[in-house]
Amino acid sequence: MIQRIAIIGLGTMGPGMAARLARGGLQVVAYDVAPGAIERAGSMLGVAEGVLDALGIAVPPAGAGTVRFTDDIADAVSGADLVIENVPENISIKADVYRTIDSLIASDTIVASDTSGIPITKLQAHISHPERMVGMHWSNPPHIIPMIEVIAGEKTAPHIVTTIRDLIRSIGLLPVVVKKDVPGFVENRVLYALLREAVDLVERGVIEPEDLDTCVSWGIGYKIAVIGPMALLDMAGLDIYKSVSSFLNADLSNRDDVAPMVLEKTNASKLGIKSGEGMFSYTPEQTKALQGERARKLVAVRRILEGRE
Numbered sequence: 143m144i145q146r147i148a149i150i151g152l153g154t155m156g157p158g159m160a161a162r163l164a165r166g167g168l169q170v171v172a173y174d175v176a177p178g179a180i181e182r183a184g185s186m187l188g189v190a191e192g193v194l195d196a197l198g199i200a201v202p203p204a205g206a207g208t209v210r211f212t213d214d215i216a217d218a219v220s221g222a223d224l225v226i227e228n229v230p231e232n233i234s235i236k237a238d239v240y241r242t243i244d245s246l247i248a249s250d251t252i253v254a255s256d257t258s259g260i261p262i263t264k265l266q267a268h269i270s271h272p273e274r275m276v277g278m279h280w281s282n283p284p285h286i287i288p289m290i291e292v293i294a295g296e297k298t299a300p301h302i303v304t305t306i307r308d309l310i311r312s313i314g315l316l317p318v319v320v321k322k323d324v325p326g327f328v329e330n331r332v333l334y335a336l337l338r339e340a341v342d343l344v345e346r347g348v349i350e351p352e353d354l355d356t357c358v359s360w361g362i363g364y365k366i367a368v369i370g371p372m373a374l375l376d377m378a379g380l381d382i383y384k385s386v387s388s389f390l391n392a393d394l395s396n397r398d399d400v401a402p403m404v405l406e407k408t409n410a411s412k413l414g415i416k417s418g419e420g421m422f423s424y425t426p427e428q429t430k431a432l433q434g435e436r437a438r439k440l441v442a443v444r445r446i447l448e449g450r451e
């Protein structure tokens with residue numbers, strides 16, 4: 143039974159994950175190589191806990207879990223039943239972490255990666271006892287979005303998938319088991335198909351970025367939260383989809399590299415909210431207000447979608 147969880151990496155995702163797991167009654171020890179990240183994670187944890195209260199996520203009868211931060215990776219993983227690796231999306235950084243923890247954990251400690259889409263089979267090559275490694279892909283913001291993908295690599299033991307699926311379910315979240323270890327798994331394959339087309343339309347001057355967001359959020363996003371893509375096909379009619387896709391699919395972006403607009407911005411360190419500018423610009427005050435407003439809206443929508451309002 144999983145009770146003690148180590149989280150390695152406390153950037154965008156780690157603090158919200160820690161808060162959500164602790165709310166489910168689990169004991170979390172969280173580590174980051176950067177002291178600044180540990181400091182930031184403390185305040186992000188407090189914000190996430192407030193959002194969990196607003197979502198009405200109850201503490202289990204046995205009581206809430208705990209989150210403890212540490213700057214010592216050996217301390218973080220000591221006695222862990224599950225280690226969740228949550229460091230940047232770069233195989234060599236992830237492999238370094240696996241090499242470091244390998245001698246610090248038991249051979250049956252489960253090691254999960256929150257990778258956005260590196261096949262688990264590739265990551266497994268960098269750890270001993272690869273049968274205990276599994277993909278556990280959360281969605282951002284992880285304390286609010288309830289769905290988590292669970293992915294087996296070629297060498298993952300089936301019972302590890304079941305254990306992680308059951309853990310996710312036991313704390314009131316929604317596991318989705320992905321049946322093949324394809325790059326990007328399912329959520330990001332669908333998201334990146336949408337993002338590729340969206341970036342292409344803005345880059346070609348078909349639409350302004352603000353208008354693209356209005357079109358997608360109100361035309362597609364709002365609807366798709368209630369009616370998933372497969373159900374939407376039935377609502378529109380497969381005959382309509384057949385007619386439109388017969389001419390439209392060939393016209394959609396099939397770019398297989400990173401769009402020049404994205405390269406230009408990343409080369410200029412315009413990374414989005416984390417750097418104050420990306421597709422849009424953000425002052426620190428605007429960022430704080432935006433994050434609060436987004437959390438409030440996501441909480442309200444989730445309560446309604448769950449039939450709690």
Ligand SMILES: NC(=O)c1ccc[n+]([C@@H]2O[C@H](COP(=O)([O-])OP(=O)(O)OC[C@H]3O[C@@H](n4cnc5c(N)ncnc54)[C@H](O)[C@@H]3O)[C@@H](O)[C@H]2O)c1
Nearest residue numbers: 151152153154155174175176179228229230231257258282
């Ligand atoms: N950002 C998202 O929307 C999102 C969503 C789901 C999954 N993911 C995936 O989760 C993982 C983490 O993403 P993120 O957005 O939180 O990244 P991030 O860059 O915000 O944070 C990564 C953290 O890892 C730390 N780190 C780097 N090397 C380390 C090491 N050797 N040991 C311990 N800590 C180390 C960094 O200091 C940083 O705080 C990635 O694989 C990413 O693809 C990201």
Ligand SMILES: Cc1ncc(C=O)c(C(=O)O)c1O
Nearest residue numbers: 257258259280281282283330
């Ligand atoms: C752009 C983008 N890329 C990856 C992920 C998750 O892996 C997300 C997300 O969870 O929101 C994302 O927005």
